[in-house]
Amino acid sequence: MFTKLHTPKGTRDYLPEEVERYRYIEKELRENFKLWGYQEVRSPTIEFVEALSTGVGSELVDTMFKFQDYDGKILALRAEMTAPVARIVTTRMTSTPEPIRLFYLSNVFRYSQSYVERGREFWQAGVELIGCNTSEADGEILSLLISSLRKVGLKEVRVDVGHASLLKDLLKATGLDEEKKGILQNLLAYRDETRLEKFMDQNNFPSEVREAFLQLSCCRRLDEVSSISLNSSEYEKANDHLRNLLEVEDILADYNIEDFVFFDFSLTRKIEYYTGMVFEASVPNLGLPLGGGGRYDDFIEKFAKLKLPATGFALEIEKCLQALTTQGFQIPEKTKTKILVSSKSRNAAIRAVNVLRDAGFVALLDITKNDEEKIMDYGKLAGMDYVVFVGSSLKKPATIYDVGSNISRNIGIETFLQSIGGQS
């Protein structure tokens, strides 16, 4: 039966315990992004569909929730954050010196037409490094990605790197028509080497390109691409991309993380704007990637006549949480002592909670006016550590009920504070 009290499909509520875990991940990520000099931005949840669709490709535009504004303009919920950040940079931060380092923690929305039910609201944490096209920028982004996931507490993190333009330029060099290029790209993504070879033979691939495709499919480390030789001048661009990957490998070695980064020629990120290195982060035993990103050097100029090369990544917070859970990670709980305060004298009770809060404890004021027994029951059920009944003045001894040991004793508030380690 339809009831409005359900949330729409693909959306859900987050109860306190879960929000705590989300906040933990967000906090760790935010702190780490800031340590690397990235600054947080926010953008509106709704924007003009034209702004959100600039350069992202029709596939993503199809997944946007769109609706009409009162004046007839078409709006959409953001489906990703790179376009909003590009808009911000080109319209609001034109005098900011480059490179610009930005990050965000946002929810994004994607509508799925398929009957395959998937989530429609996701929380993402991401960074964009704008205005720099060096391999050092690529290295920084990979290194920031790995350090952030480790900071969250994830183990066995690995990042697999591909190259959007290397693939595009090699596909171009094959001289195949669009349909056959599509087939070839699928075979690469399938990692079906038998059929890949057959396909290349049937289509009379130049031996140099044939070798390159097969070797690239086998390369697992970035430095292994050094074995690929494409000599004729038509592969000049492809060679540049290979050099870029080798440079990145060197930089990763300086960061001491080269053992966690792998090459995966079959990796193709679905969003159209990528022009360079693309990558995905994962951990074993979680079947879906935690997030990913890549270089997008031609994207920002679609917003303004500004050639701004850029790179970045986005992590799905829910996936990080799932990964932590499968790895058995216990999120460090900040177990602050929780105290419920009740008194016949409201004035004394309010002064007591203030003293307790000042000392760094979680203090709740009883507002029910129930009898003592009911208040103690509530304290037990609501997870309090102590229930404190204060008299008409804080100077008088209070009755301290210790929920854990089920023992009550009469002591002054100061003594109580000292006994639980607070400074007054």
Next chain:
Amino acid sequence: MKRKIRIAIPNKGRLKQPSIQVLQRAGVNILEEERAYISKTSDPRFEAIFARAFDIPIYVHYGAVDLGITGHDLILEREADVHELLDLEFGKCQLVVAVPENSKINSINDVPAVARVATEYPNLSRKYFEGLGKQVEILGVRGTSELAPKLGLAQIIVDISSSGETLRKNNLEVIATILDSTCRLACNKIAYRTFENEINEFLGRLRQGGLK
């Protein structure tokens, strides 16, 4: 120690026996009663999971299993983003558009503006007819879509056909082919990274002895 590699196998239908045989020829024998959903195999690194062929793409996509034997048509229908490491070459079939022999529809161009299509493949059917600019109503049914035209439920069906016999028996004729399919060895993309050596070694055995 690494956990076992899970491989999903169709639990019934025309893909089941050939799948088991392919594994046997690659040296992985299923040791337990098929009733069990999870079976040990003669290779201690692998365990077999019996599941519906239609669901296997989803299992693989989410990494609930590492490998799965299922049809290419089903991988596309379920929109599973997986590696298809090997074409196992059995389970050859086509996804076709069919109509009753006495229908006025003789080709895909004759499909009227208002038409109902019964199919077990709603996703691929919708994409196909949208690609042709045809606004048809897609009715998702489970099995026996051949029945739909007889009962007047739909004028058109989209279904798989291997020999064409079932269609002929039901006086249906093919007016278009949407895609050709065979059985594939699907692999979760992250599992491939985790178990690359084991999976490649298994692939080698499949290529050598597993395929006829």
